[in-house]
Amino acid sequence: MAVQSEPVRAKTPGAGVGGDVPKGSRPSAGPGPLSRSTPYLLLLPAIAATLALLLWPLVETVILSFQNLNKRQLILHETQWTGFKNYTDQLSSSEFWHTAGRSVAFTVINVVLVMVIGTLVGLLLNRLGKKMRLALQISLMLAWAMPFVAQTTVFTWLFDSRYGVVNWFLDKLGWHSMADYNWYSSQYSTFFVIILLIVWGSIPFVAFNMYGALTTIPNELYEAARLDGAGSWKIFTSVIYPNLKPFFLGTTFLEVIWIFKCFTQVYAINDGGPQRLTETLPVYAFIEGVGNQHYGVGSAIAVLTILMLSVLMGYYFRIIIKQEDEL
Template sequence: MSADTTTPAKVPPPRQAPPPRTLGAPRRKRTARGTGIPWLLLAPCLLILALVMGYPLVRLVTLSFQSFGQSQLWGFKPAEWVGFDNFSGILGDSEFWGVVVRTIVFAAGSVIFTMVAGMALALLQQRVSGWMKTLINIVLVASWGMPVIVATTVFKWLFDTDYGVFNAVLSKLPGVDMVGHNWFASGPQGLLVIMLLVVWGAVPFVVITLSAGLTQVPQELEEAARLDGAGAWGVFRYVTLPILKPIIVMLTTLSVIWDMGVFPQVFVMRGGHPESDFQLLSTYSYDRAFVVNDYGQGSAIALVTVVLLLGVVAVYMRQMLQIGEVE
């Protein structure tokens, strides 16, 4: 056999990748520009908020440290700085603390009823037909869009002493006689009616938001939980509830803020003159400012309410940060 005298083909050496370009400076420029664009887009909204809410808030803080009444309002006397006298006056008043406790109980009851009813209706919507779900959404949006004054008038008629539909329906039950019953004869019963009014107006927003959140719950996780032997409560507790936790925290915080500041429902339901058993922080601050004409003390009460609500917001932010860290 003759030897192979063919010249082997030369294999070119592998090409080296070009050194990476230095992208440090352009990247910093894009980062700086990208950081400034959101603030530029938010600038008009922040400016409007500063103009609309900035002056009232500054004025509220200023009045809370002044002795300001009718004489100062009409310019007959200059406002007198009294330091923390307005705060010490309300914090040392047992009536104020009674109003604070009543407001907290009222807000807590309203939030609990709102969240429970909203979650129940949202879960119910997942199990009804399409046309029924559409009908429920139409009713929810209609009730949500109803003005507060109209809704309050309707509830006043429903719970009227002489012509109330609610009393007539309850009187149909065996052994129940509610004809002529006055729901507003006592503070607890009257506030319960107002609480139902607040819950009725707040439930649609909660239902619509939770229904949107339920669409994001993976069906595979629910089916896996059922295969592992979990019942309906187990699936809801260990699968649905953890996924909805951020939405529930947000809705609960917003509900607390709204229910702590309830004003028109109480004011209109009691004909513009809420009795002492019906006073909440919002109406109590209004009465001190515009009925007693002590604007300094009314502003101090409003400022204390703002501080309480800021505490709720702080708890909300802490919860959201913890949820973000877990994720």
């Protein structure tokens, strides 16, 4: 007698006895194409905003750098293409190269001071008690949160020749020649005020990052170094720096970019004076483009500034990538 076999039904998740799917329930479908593209769809607003706010003005600046656009052309809506003339004029100008060298030196001095002092403050935060640490953190946060224009106004008052607190304090200490000293009368004294302002405003970022990074180092490493007789400097060079090398590279990278393109503090202190001796490349581009109404020339200087910053950071960026590959 032949036996007739019944087809075997595979059980599905959530099925009842015998593999039957309960009534009213449907098997869940896997992620479809729409769900896979959802992250990219969510990124579209940010990408659109970036293109509108960053890429488009950059493209317009590059286009404008190939034109001769002054007040007359702007009013008459005339377009005069000059090719690479704006670039060749600047690259053959001693004033441009003096400003570029000044900008590089200005950036190096500021970055070194910010990284050294900010690192020391971060180490101090890690050693203080809760109450003193909180007081120092609040002070750093207030300095960091102050707008650039407000910072510049405060420092302008502090170093005022007639009513400034700095001159009054130096006079009380015995330097009577500083009672009416004009800090903005020479290149180096003006740069001293600007550098002090930028370092003061940049230290909190490095200090907070340093303190946060220090919390990731296990205490066992410190204890092992102390058992070996290591002092503070040896602990920093053998424990802290090797573990926080990516932090130092990344923070220095950001500080170089921010300080090289710094405009507000330099311009608001003394308009690039005296006699345009404290102009950096961003200030130089603004004065030539907006102040002197040579918009094409100013755009060319801005593009050259971006290219110079890219060249300066190219080698350093390779170091960061190499460091990340080694981790």
